[in-house]
Every structure is written in structure tokens, then in C-alpha cells.
Amino acid sequence: MTVAHNLDAARAALVMINPAPYNAEAPPEALAGNITPTELHYVRSNFAVPAHDGTLEIGGAVGHPTVLTLDDLRAMPAHEHTVTLECAGNGRLDMRPLPTGEPWGDYAVSTARWKGALLHEVLAKVEPSAQGVEILTQGADHGPYHLQAILPDTDQENLTFIRSLPLSLATDPASGILIAYEMNGEPVGSDHGAPFRLIVPHWYAVASVKWLKRIDVLTEPYTGEFQTGHYMYEWPDRPHEAVTLMRVRARITDPAPGSIIGSGAYTVRGKAWSGTGPITRVDVSVTGEGDWQPAQLEPSRSGYHWQAWTFDWEPSHVGRHTLRVRATDAAGNVQPDVPQWNRLGYGNNAIEVIYVDRR
Structure with a gap:
């Protein structure tokens, strides 16, 4: 059975809004239970499903740069959290005048059980520098950007999905942030970030980088297309503001x-x-x-x-x-x-x- 056939089968129950890159809302029944079945969980991607070699590189301002495999992550203490993920653009179609961006209705939200290694325990192994301020999290996904890039000098033909988080949040045991390799008791699937991804509770799902490939500790704040270009509240009457925590x-x-x-x-x-x-x-x-x-x-x-x-x-x-x-x-x-x-x-x-x- 081909990868394409597997993806088509996994997507059959969703409400597709964009075929390439694939984006789809959950059907209304996905909100009925406490847990969203994997086949009903919404999908948000900025690029096509990428190839991934199964390794996670961790470097930057750290004492011990390292490379971890899926087996390495599974060898660490496992934790499971039930987390609601919501796309920051959920409900965009209800705004007037209609903003730019993917035409999301009201079903880009789902809840799943995620299992993995705690991010703060992974970072403890590499000893972040006292001068660190953020972590850079990079997915394996990249390619032509189908929306117009906002920042100047952005390579719109081969852009990589990169986000950052405050180091204080990433190293806080209370944050609950996971490098997740299981979703609802099964290995994370291709659309949801296989072989492993970030799960950042409380934040809009843009922070939960899929197909996680690299983490770097930074000594200066990161600026990039998906950090300070898109995923910003561009208010008409007050300063711009970063998209972070989900709103009530x-x-x-x-x-x-x-x-x-x-x-x-x-x-x-x-x-x-x-x-x-x-x-x-x-x-x-x-x-x-x-x-x-x-x-x-x-x-x-x-x-x-x-x-x-x-x-x-x-x-x-x-x-x-x-x-x-x-x-x-x-x-x-x-x-x-x-x-x-x-x-x-x-x-x-x-x-x-x-x-x-x-x-």
C-alpha cells in the first residue's frame, strides 16, 4: 500500500479546505467526545508532508550538542497529556471584512492524547547556556510558500517552518511541553508530524511544530516569517502582537x-x-x-x-x-x-x- 493511499484513507472523514498543502477541518462530530479520534483530528500544514530521517539535532548555545533518535526519546521517561490544539486561524471566515489566509470555518480544533518525552528533560541533557533566551524549533517541512511572505528577503520558493519559544517556558517542568511520538495510543501519523513533534499546551497550535528536526538554544530573540511575519495580530489601532496563548x-x-x-x-x-x-x-x-x-x-x-x-x-x-x-x-x-x-x-x-x- 502506498504512502499516498495511506494518507488518502486517513483523510477521508475530514473536511478538506486546501489540497496542497493539505489542510482540513474536523467534522462537527469530532467535538462530541472528550477525545477526538485520530481520523477526525483537524490537519494544519504550511508545506507538504516531508521526508524525515528519524533524528533530532539539538545544538546552539548548549554545553553538550547531541542527536537523538526515536529510540532515544522512547528510552526516556514517558508522559501522556490530553491536549486541545486549535489553529490560530480558526473562525477566520466569520470575520468582516474577510482577512487573508486559509479560509477556516469553526472546526480547526481537536483534542488528543499525546505521549512522549518532556521537553525540559530533553533540554537538561544538553545544558542550555545561562545566556540563552529562546529555543528555535525547526520542522523538516519546507518548500514554496503558497501565501505571500510578509518579511523582506524571504525565499518564498523554499521556506522552512521554524518557530521559537521562550527558553524559560521550554525548561519549565510545569509547562507540560512534550516531544510527542504517540497520538491516541498509536505512533504519530504523517499528517500530524511523524516521527515526533512538539506539543505545547495552552498555545495556539502553530507553536506545536510538526516533523521536528532541530532545536537550537538562542542567545537573541528569533525573527522569521512564521514568528514575526505571519502569526502576528496586526491590529488596525494598536501595535502588532505575537500570537501565543489560545483565547477563551x-x-x-x-x-x-x-x-x-x-x-x-x-x-x-x-x-x-x-x-x-x-x-x-x-x-x-x-x-x-x-x-x-x-x-x-x-x-x-x-x-x-x-x-x-x-x-x-x-x-x-x-x-x-x-x-x-x-x-x-x-x-x-x-x-x-x-x-x-x-x-x-x-x-x-x-x-x-x-x-x-x-x-
Whole structure:
């Protein structure tokens, strides 16, 4: 069986938005459970699936440069985290005027169980310099960039996916950052970064570099196309800001938008997540006005993944009803009523509004 056939089979249940490089949303049912099945997990790539020789080089400002293999990573203590990953462009289609970028709807978000070695334990082996400020993380993926490069002097015909993270975050045991080699109990697949990738809890998924090939400790901040060009909030009325932590957000998973429901009680269900703290409150409005009623919220376990919520509702009359949902996190962040527009269309966490018809 060819690699192409395997990829086609793995992608069959997804909602493709771009065939090359392959990008696809999860189907709506992917948000129903606590864990997204691998075949339903959304896929975000800037380049085609690359070849990878199975090694990870670690260098830069370190005392002991090294090269690790998959077996080396598996020989280290294994840790498993359930992590919600969301594309920074999720919900871009709901912004007006429409920003540039991949036309993501609302399903570029998924939750999986990731297993691997803790990044801070890997870095401890190479002894980062006291002068280090960031780590550079480079994927094996590269090629022509299908979106226009923003930074000058960028080789748009052969660009490599490179990102950086603060060294203080990378070396913090509490960060939970993994070099993951398993996803939902199986080896990480090609679309998701095989043979290993970063998983950075709380951050938008751009930080979770796939097909990880090299890590360098830097003594100066990194500037590059995917760090200070794209993946920046280009606000119309204030200074630009880097895309980092996921914004607080809640989604309705049942009923589906435009559903027809019967008389009697109905349990509205959904998920909520944030990169700036566990969700502490979810409220639902069924009037189209400002009266919010509290939903029942599943408590946070690790803080790395979405929380389920439910709301018991009995429609008062036959006809059309609106449903709105709003989440609040432990840092006090609350979803806005409308998207905060920025030129590249990142971070849309506006309150979701759907309608259903009662017959």
C-alpha cells in the first residue's frame, strides 16, 4: 500500500479546505467526545508532508550538542497529556471584512492524547547556556510558500517552518511541553508530524511544530516569517502582537445549527477551552438579549484540554430560537460579542450564535 493511499484513507472523514498543502477541518462530530479520534483530528500544514530521517539535532548555545533518535526519546521517561490544539486561524471566515489566509470555518480544533518525552528533560541533557533566551524549533517541512511572505528577503520558493519559544517556558517542568511520538495510543501519523513533534499546551497550535528536526538554544530573540511575519495580530489601532496563548472560547456541539427539535426538554451540549486558565463558567442565552444563565460545567482536570458543559432547556414556544454561549476562564477573560478584527484573521473567539426551529 502506498504512502499516498495511506494518507488518502486517513483523510477521508475530514473536511478538506486546501489540497496542497493539505489542510482540513474536523467534522462537527469530532467535538462530541472528550477525545477526538485520530481520523477526525483537524490537519494544519504550511508545506507538504516531508521526508524525515528519524533524528533530532539539538545544538546552539548548549554545553553538550547531541542527536537523538526515536529510540532515544522512547528510552526516556514517558508522559501522556490530553491536549486541545486549535489553529490560530480558526473562525477566520466569520470575520468582516474577510482577512487573508486559509479560509477556516469553526472546526480547526481537536483534542488528543499525546505521549512522549518532556521537553525540559530533553533540554537538561544538553545544558542550555545561562545566556540563552529562546529555543528555535525547526520542522523538516519546507518548500514554496503558497501565501505571500510578509518579511523582506524571504525565499518564498523554499521556506522552512521554524518557530521559537521562550527558553524559560521550554525548561519549565510545569509547562507540560512534550516531544510527542504517540497520538491516541498509536505512533504519530504523517499528517500530524511523524516521527515526533512538539506539543505545547495552552498555545495556539502553530507553536506545536510538526516533523521536528532541530532545536537550537538562542542567545537573541528569533525573527522569521512564521514568528514575526505571519502569526502576528496586526491590529488596525494598536501595535502588532505575537500570537501565543489560545483565547477563551466555547462551542455548541448539540444541537447542530439550523436543527429542528421537538417539544419538551432539550439538553444543549458543548465544549469550552482557554490557554489562559481553566474554564470557570459557561453561560447560555436563549432570548437573543443579555440575560445569561449558567450551564453545568465539567471541572478541569489537567488544564490542558477542553471542558464539557451542558444546559437543560425547554423551548417556550413553537418557532425559531437563538442560542448563544459564552465562556469565562480563571484569569477573568470573557468572550467578546464580535470578533476582534486583525489583518491576518487570528484569534477569533467571539460568542457563538446559532438558531434552531422547534416544531
